[in-house]
Amino acid sequence: MDTSDTMTHDVASIPAMSEVPRGRIAMWWLVASEIVIFGGAVCCYLMFRFRHPEWGALAAHTSTPMGALNTLVLLTSSLNMVLAHSAAERQDIRAACRNMIMAMLLGCVFLVVKAIEYTAEIRQGYTITADLFWSFYYLLTGLHALHVIAGVTAIFFVMLSASKRRHLHRVEMAGIYWHLVDIVWLFLFPLLYIAG
Amino acid sequence: MSTHHAAKPGFLGRYVFSTDHKVIGLQYLITGVLMAFIGGYLAYVFRMQLAFPGNSIPGFGELVPQQYNTFVTMHGTIMIFWVAMPVLLAGFGNLLIPLMVGTEDMAFPTLNMLSYWVFFLSTVVLLGSFFVPGSAFAGGWTAYPPLSADGYVGTPFWDGLGGHLWILAVALEFVAFLMGGINFLVTTINMRAPGMKWRRMPIILWMLVIAVLTFVFAVGPLIAGAVMLLLDRTLHTGFYNPAAGGDPILFQHLFWFFGHPEVYVLLLPSLGIICEIISVFSRKPLFGYRAILYSTIVAGVLSFVVWAHHQFIAGIDPRMSSFFSITTIMISIPFAIVIFACIATLWRGSIRLTTPMLFALGAIAEFLIGGVTGIYLGSSALDIYAHDTYFVVAHFHYTLIPVVFFGGLAGIYFWFPKFVGRTTNELLGKVHFWLTTISFNCAFLPLFILGIAGQHRRVFDYSAFPSLMAGELTMLRQIATYAVIVMLAAQILFVVNVVISFLRGPKAENNPWQANTLEWSVASPPPHGNFDPYPAVYRGAYEYSAPGRSEDWWPQDAP
Structure with a gap:
C-alpha cells in the first residue's frame, strides 16, 4: 500500500516502527477526538432527558x-465506502470512484431529507428556542449535519485524486471518517426520534 | 506536491511557512513567550489597582472596573491557553519529539504547519478582541454562565462582541492543538528509530504523549459545551438558563472536566523537562523510570475524576463532594512519587548547578508548596472557607508558575544551545533565576495570608471592605505588587541574555551538556532532516556514570 503522501523525500529510507500506515493511526485518533465531542454533547442531553420525562x-x-x-x-x-475501499485495494479506479460518487450523493440525500424535516418542524413552531428539547435536537443533529458536509467534502477530494490514480490509500481514511458520521447518527436517531 | 520540496525554499518557506518541526516549534515558543509579556503586563496593571486603589497607574493610566474584569479574564486566558500550552506542549513537543525518537520530521509536516497558523490566527482573534466595541471578554477565564451567556430575559450580562471572539479564539486554538497532538501521537507511535523501544524513550516523550492523550479526551465535551454557550449567546437558547429549563452548573462540569486534566496537560511536559535536566546535571540515571512512567499514567487517568473539586460551593451533592475530595487527594500520590524520584536522582549525584539545573530545582521546590496547599484545598471542608479567596489564587500560581515559567525557562536554557547553535550567558542566567525566585515568593506568599484573612478574588477595590483595609493587609498587597514588578523586570535579563546570545554568543558544541538523548548527537542547530544517516538506538536515555567507561555519559545511539 502506498503511504508516500506527505513526505518530503525518499520514504523508503525512513525507518518505521510498525506496519500500520501512519495515516490510518492518525485517522483513528481523529475519530477518538470526535467521539468525545459527540459523547460530551450526548451525555449532557441524556442527563437532561432523565430529568424531563415530558420530553x-x-x-x-x-x-x-x-x-x-x-x-x-x-x-x-457506508456500504458504498466499503466497496470503494475494496475496489481501491484492487486498483479498480472506476468502481472506487463510482462507489464514492454514490456515497456522496447519498450524503447529499441525507442533508436534503434533514432540511425537509427542519422546515416542517420550524413551520410548526418547534424552533431552536421553543424548548430545551428542541435546543438539544438542533444542536446534536446540526453538529452531525456539519460532519456530513465535512465527510462529503473529504470524499470529494479523495475521489478527485483517486480518479487520477493518486493517493488511493486515502479512500480507506475517508471511509473511516464516513463510518464515524454514520455511527454517530445511529446513536442520535433512537435518542432523539424513537425514545418516547 | 512532494517534488517541489526538493527546490531550496526561500525566506518565507524556510522561516515563516516552514514545515520543519524545529521552525514550527520555535514559532510556537516565541509566540508563547511574547504572549507571556502581554499577560504579565495585564497582571502588573491590576496588581497596581489592588495595591493602590483609585490611583493612576504608571504606564497605563486610570483603570475602570469593567477594564479590571477584562484584564483579569484575559490574564488567565492568555497565560493558560496562549503561553503555557504553546510553550510547554506545542513548542517543546515540536522541537523535541522528532529529534528524540530519531526521525527527520513529524509524521505530517504540512498538518503541523497548518496547526501553527491556526494557532496564530487564534492569537490574532484574541488580541483583536481588545479593540472591538465593548472590549475583550470580561466574564472570567472560566467563562461561567450566566455571566458569560448574555441575553437571558431580564438579565443583561456581558453582551460584547469580545465574548464571541473569546469563544472563537479558544475554539481555533483547540483545533490547532488537536492537529498538533495527533501529529505527536502518530510520530511517537510510528516513527521511532530502530531500537527505540517504548521503555527506552526519554521520559519527556512519555509525558508529552500522556499529556496529549489527556488533552484529546478532555477537550471534546468542552467543545460541545462551547457550542452550547455560543448558541446561548447568539440565538438565546437556554442550555445554561434555569428559566428555560437549562442548568448553569452544566457548564461548570464541562469546563472543569476539561480544565482539570488541562492542569496535567501543562504539568506533565514540564515534569518531563525537569526529569531530563536533573538526570543530566546529576550525572546519574533517572531514579525509578518505571515508577515515574506508571505514576504518570495513573495520574493521567485519575485526572478525569477530580474535576468537581472546583465546584464544592456550587451547590453539588455533599456525597459527591466526598468522592471528589478523595480522588483529589489521591492524585497527589503519583505526583509525590515523581517528585521523590527526582530528589532520589539527585542523591549522591555529581550535581552541576547550571542555569537550567537551577530552574529545574527551583521548579520542584516551588511546586511542592503549590502541591501541598492543593491537598488542603482538595478537602471540601476547608475549601468551602477558602474557595474564591486569594488562598486559591496563591495555590494555583504556586503550581502554574513553577510548571510553566520555571520548567519552561529550564527547558529554554537547556536546549537553547541545541536549537540556536549558541551558548547563553551563565552569569546572567543565574541572576535571572535568583531574582525570579525571590520576587516570585514575595509576590505569592502574601496572597496565602490574605486569602486566609478573607480577601476575596475578583474584587476591583477593597476600599469598601473595612476589615480588608487593615494596615498589615494593605501592606501585604503592596509587597506582592512590588514583587510582581521586580519579577517582570527580572525577565528583561532573560530577553537580554537570549538576544545577545542569539546575535553573538559563543558557538555551541553538538553536546555541550554531555547528555545522552538523540538530539545531542546531531549538529547544533540540527540541519533540515535532522539525521544523516538515521540513528539506531542501543540503550535507554539515562546511562550516566556507567561503570567501566571513561566518559560519564553514554549516548543512546553509540554502539
Missing part, C-alpha cells in the same frame, strides 16, 4: 419515518 411527548413531534429513511440512506452510503 418524550416532544420527541413524538420528530418524524420517525424520515429519520428511519435517513438511517437507511447513511448505512447504504
